[in-house]
Amino acid sequence: MRAKPLVQIGRILLAAAFALLWWMQSCEPGMNPVYAPISLYARLRHGWMLGLALLLMAAAIAAFSCAYRSLFAKNNGAKPLLLLSAAIVLAALFRAHTYFPWEGPPTAVGTLHMLFGVSGFLLFAYSAFVISLERQRRVLKILTAVFFAASAFTCAEAGMTLLIHQKPQYLGLEERMIMLVAFVWFYVLFPLGLPGD
Numbered sequence: 001m002r003a004k005p006l007v008q009i010g011r012i013l014l015a016a017a018f019a020l021l022w023w024m025q026s027c028e029p030g031m032n033p034v035y036a037p038i039s040l041y042a043r044l045r046h047g048w049m050l051g052l053a054l055l056l057m058a059a060a061i062a063a064f065s066c067a068y069r070s071l072f073a074k075n076n077g078a079k080p081l082l083l084l085s086a087a088i089v090l091a092a093l094f095r096a097h098t099y100f101p102w103e104g105p106p107t108a109v110g111t112l113h114m115l116f117g118v119s120g121f122l123l124f125a126y127s128a129f130v131i132s133l134e135r136q137r138r139v140l141k142i143l144t145a146v147f148f149a150a151s152a153f154t155c156a157e158a159g160m161t162l163l164i165h166q167k168p169q170y171l172g173l174e175e176r177m178i179m180l181v182a183f184v185w186f187y188v189l190f191p192l193g194l195p196g197d
Helices: 003-027 047-071 078-093 108-135 138-163 171-188
Strands: none
Touching: 003 047, 003 171, 047 078, 047 171, 078 108, 108 138, 108 171, 138 171
16 A cells, blocks of 8 residues: 555544544543543543544554555664554553552553553654654654653653652643644654655
């Protein structure tokens, strides 16, 4: 399959995932999106939307991986994208609980979700770093740097807050901003003027 249709499919699926997450959030007015990470919606009434959105996201990234391999067969960026897709599928299959890990007893399912979620986060960081070096496009480098900076800030802020025995109050907002950077990164991954345009 040629790269252009794969890129178009990936972009459509990613937009659908984003819209579904937005809809899920609007359907759960009792959750404060500034405070609550997206994973905490998993076992609420509309939590099925989160699972579906994650699967759509994974399918989009798999399409991007195939398109990248098709266009740049000698480069290394396609494989970590495919691993990222698999990690997101597994995070979708193992749902988180509706509380932070420090607010209740850890469970096997919740712990697996956390492990696959963190794996996906790290795989995106690795993929973005490798591909931005391979493609040498300024916009990819800038978005990758913003992703790293925002992630480092969030981890440091959450860690410091927990050390003083407080709950992170802005973790949900910070997670959504980091996710938005990743969404934009995927949309600019492939430049205009692909073969077939």
